[in-house]
Structure formats: structure tokens, C-alpha cells
Amino acid sequence: MPTLPIIVCVVSRSSGxxxxxxxxxxxxPCQCLRTRLSPLLAxxxxxxxxxxxxxALFHIDPAALHPRSMRKRSRGGSHFRTALHGVGAGxxxxxxIAHQGSCARGLRFHxxxxxxxxxxxxxxxxxxxxxxxxxxxxxxxxxxxxxSHSIMPRAxxxxxxxxxxxxx
Numbered sequence: 001m002p003t004l005p006i007i008v009c010v011v012s013r014s015s016g017x018x019x020x021x022x023x024x025x026x027x028x029p030c031q032c033l034r035t036r037l038s039p040l041l042a043x044x045x046x047x048x049x050x051x052x053x054x055x056a057l058f059h060i061d062p063a064a065l066h067p068r069s070m071r072k073r074s075r076g077g078s079h080f081r082t083a084l085h086g087v088g089a090g091x092x093x094x095x096x097i098a099h100q101g102s103c104a105r106g107l108r109f110h111x112x113x114x115x116x117x118x119x120x121x122x123x124x125x126x127x128x129x130x131x132x133x134x135x136x137x138x139x140x141x142x143x144x145x146x147x148s149h150s151i152m153p154r155a156x157x158x159x160x161x162x163x164x165x166x167x168x
Contacts (some may be wrong), residue, residue, distance in 0.1 A: 016050035024110050025054035028099030041082040047151050052088025057111040057123045057138045059149050060084040065106035087125035109147040
């Protein structure tokens with residue numbers, strides 16, 4: 001019986017969960033994840049965290065959210081360096097900006113749909129792995145690219161840079 005090659009994508013230092021740590025939309029930030037998950041993302045030098053729940057497409061740079069004094073308190077630099085991407089728009093995208101004020105300084109992209117039919121303006125994200133970076137792109141329901149963000153691997157606690165790799 002022939003065996004099929006298994007492609008495993010090893011995206012070093014990426015993570016995801018249903019709930020967002022920070023979000024500009026209806027449900028907003030999750031204090032429990034801010035308190036409990038953010039330090040773990042820092043400890044393990046996670047470069048990106050993907051989330052859904054809010055039916056929103058967004059990118060937040062948390063380093064811009066917090067004053068330098070707060071960032072310096074964490075061991076080895078900021079634990080607010082993990083890029084946050086909301087990728088759970090699916091069939092419908094939320095037009096809500098209910099919590100935009102809580103993340104406005106770090107908000108780099110927020111898609112709220114097209115015109116009057118926002119309920120039918122879904123979207124999705126794609127993550128492509130390259131040797132020295134991870135590229136996250138956000139698209140509307142028609143496949144038009146709305147935004148892209150390149151993420152470089154973060155340095156590990158030992159100072160070495162984690163690499164992105166595609167293993168076949």
C-alpha cells in the first residue's frame with residue numbers, strides 16, 4: 001500500500017484560541033487571557049496568537065497598547081509582543097467598535113464589512129509560512145486581500161531566533 005507524504009507545518013511559536021486576548025469588537029478583551037495567557041505567550045516567545053469569537057478581522061500590536069514601564073516589568077522584555085490576529089469572521093463580520101477604545105493605540109487593522117449588507121460581508125485569514133517569517137493576510141468574503149502583516153520569529157529566552165519551517 002503506497003504511503004502519502006504527510007506535510008506538517010511547524011510554525012514555531014504560534015498559538016490560537018477561540019477567545020481573543022484583545023479585541024475592538026462586541027465582546028472585547030478577555031481579562032482572564034490577559035492575566036493568565038499573555039505571560040505564557042511571553043515565556044515561550046510566541047510570535048502570533050489567532051482568535052475567533054468576535055466575528056472580526058483585526059490585527060493588534062500589543063506592544064503599542066502598553067506604556068514602556070509596564071513592558072519592562074516582564075522578565076526578558078515585553079510579554080506584550082505577541083501579534084494578535086482576529087480571524088473568525090466566517091459568513092458574517094461584526095461591525096461593532098464597542099471596545100475599540102481599549103486597543104486603539106495598537107489597532108493596525110480592523111475590517112467592519114462592506115456598506116449596508118455587513119451581515120453578508122464575511123471574511124477569512126490565511127497564514128503562509130516562509131523560511132524567515134510568517135505572513136498573515138486578511139481577505140473579505142470575495143477573496144480580496146484587505147491587509148497583510150509579516151511576523152518575524154521572536155528571540156527565545158536563550159537569545160536564539162526561532163525559525164519558521166515547513167517539514168515534508
